[in-house]
Amino acid sequence: MDVLQLDVSGRPQAWISPKEAAILYASDEIAWTLGEPFTVLRGGIQRLSGLQSRIELHPIVAVRGSIPSRAWRSAPALANTKLFARDRYLCAYCGRQFHPDDLTREHIVPTSRGGIDSWMNCITACRSCNGRKGSWTLRELGWSMYYLPYVPSLHEDMILRGRRILADQMEFLLACVPAHSRLRG
Ligand SMILES: [Zn+2]
Numbered sequence: 001m002d003v004l005q006l007d008v009s010g011r012p013q014a015w016i017s018p019k020e021a022a023i024l025y026a027s028d029e030i031a032w033t034l035g036e037p038f039t040v041l042r043g044g045i046q047r048l049s050g051l052q053s054r055i056e057l058h059p060i061v062a063v064r065g066s067i068p069s070r071a072w073r074s075a076p077a078l079a080n081t082k083l084f085a086r087d088r089y090l091c092a093y094c095g096r097q098f099h100p101d102d103l104t105r106e107h108i109v110p111t112s113r114g115g116i117d118s119w120m121n122c123i124t125a126c127r128s129c130n131g132r133k134g135s136w137t138l139r140e141l142g143w144s145m146y147y148l149p150y151v152p153s154l155h156e157d158m159i160l161r162g163r164r165i166l167a168d169q170m171e172f173l174l175a176c177v178p179a180h181s182r183l184r185g
Helices: 018-026 069-073 080-086 127-133 154-161 167-174
Strands: 003-007 012-016 030-034 039-045 052-057 060-063 103-107 122-126
Touching (some): 003 018, 018 060, 080 103, 080 122, 103 127
Parallel strands (some): 003 060
Antiparallel strands (some): 003 012
């Protein structure tokens, strides 16, 4: 289970491992937490007190310090794993669901025709549809799309990047995901 790290104002920053979270707790860098502790880490026996150190890990932790405003403003980086998750592993052209290994990043306006590598020009397609579309445009082929592309919000990006997301974390992130998002579907 990963811990969702926020900045002190509550904006998501990263998924971190329990070990990384423990370091933040131990160095007193946690400003506040959300959710019930989901695990307890036990450390060494303290020589003076004879007590074993223990850290309760919360699913969401806000870290003291400066706010990285640049990460907040820019669109999340495009990656195939996140693109396929955004599009629910459905091919935009045949509408069927595929295993990620059988999906491709499809440029709606082909790169050979000036299309750029962006969230709005990329969609998920199966290998067969991608091959048939080649460097044609949708208009030339008379094709349409089963769904439309969009740029994920920062909160949505955190969901797309998450591996196993705890209920408290999902509730927190979904509260800030726009109504049009497919993650709400
Ligand atoms: Zn297809």
